[in-house]
Amino acid sequence: EQEEEMQSISLNCLAYDEAIMAQQDRIQQEIATTNPLVSDRQDLSVLQGEYAAEDAIYQLKIKDLHKKYSHIRKTRPDGNCFYRAFGFAHLESLLDDSKELQRFKAVAAKSKLDLVNQGFTEFTIEDFHNTFMDLIELCEKQQSLGELLSSFNDQSVSDYIVVYLRLLTSGYLQREHVFFQHFIEGGRSVKEFCQQEVEPMSKESDHIHIIALAQALNVSILVEYMDRGEGGTVNNHVFPEGSEPRIFLLYRPGHYDILYK
Structure with missing residues (x-):
């Protein structure tokens, strides 16, 4: 019974x-x-309109952001925003940096083999990897920003990029599981954490995901944290620590957008 x-x-x-x-x-x-998956670049002042004028904490923090940044590009709040924001911001930066493009292309090309050697099934990851490489090649042909933006707003292409970035994050966490084990709560193994919190679509990202992806691709990311914490300034964090950031993201609880200086 x-x-x-x-x-x-x-x-x-x-x-x-x-x-x-x-x-x-x-x-x-x-x-x-x-909401588009990735918006056009907008003046940072759009943020002011998102919060009530009397919301003193956020209005002060937006003022603080204005000292360093001029524009923002928003991503759809669908749980995949960190990967989409990172993917777009980095590929956009490659449009006028051929040296970094060549380095990144080599890392991206080799990454599939690394995952296969780790036990990921080649057959399952191939399409995602191909889409990722196609977009890098699109940047290499010095295509316009417009083409990159429309690719990222095509749901299937965009989601394939997100999936591949999630796989890279998972792969790195599992390769470095001895280090990352200390940061995982709830008695889960790194592999379990990856299967539950990294690989599935729409799962939100935290510090651990950002550290792993930044290191897996060797791309430095600065995140500005805009929350309800005291003081009128926005705190930031660079991943990996001490590196020279290429990508600037704005974090508001549960969401990432792209910032431009």
Whole structure:
């Protein structure tokens, strides 16, 4: 009898989870249709309009950001925003940096083999890797920013890039599992953490993901943290520490956008 009861509880939970998921999907869909995956570059002043004039903490922090940055490019808040923001910002920077493009292309080309050697199935990752390489080659042909932007706003291309960046993050975390194990809560192994929090789409990113991707591709990322913390300044963090940042991201609780100086 107890077993039956347990079964019915777990079935109820499942139905409940599915209802929540369906509701979240609807919300995501609404957000999705109103927000491009990656927006045009906008004046940073658009942020002021997003918060009430009397929201003193955020208004002060936006003022602080204005001292260093002039523009912002927004990404859709769908749980994939860190990867999409990073992917776009870095590829955009390659449009006028052929030296970094060649270095990055070589790292990206070799990355598939690294993953296969780690036990990822070549057949499963091939398409994602190909799409990633195609976009790097698009930048190499000195294509316009417009083409890169429209690729990132094509859901299937954009999501393939996100998947591949997630796989690279997972691969790096697992290669360096001895180091990263200390940062994982809840008694999970690094592999479990990757399967639950890194590889699935729409899972949000935290410090650990950013450190891993920055190191996997050897690209330095600066994140400006805009939250409700005290003081009118925005704190930033560079990944890996002490490196010279190429990519600037704005973090607001649960969301990343791209910043431009």
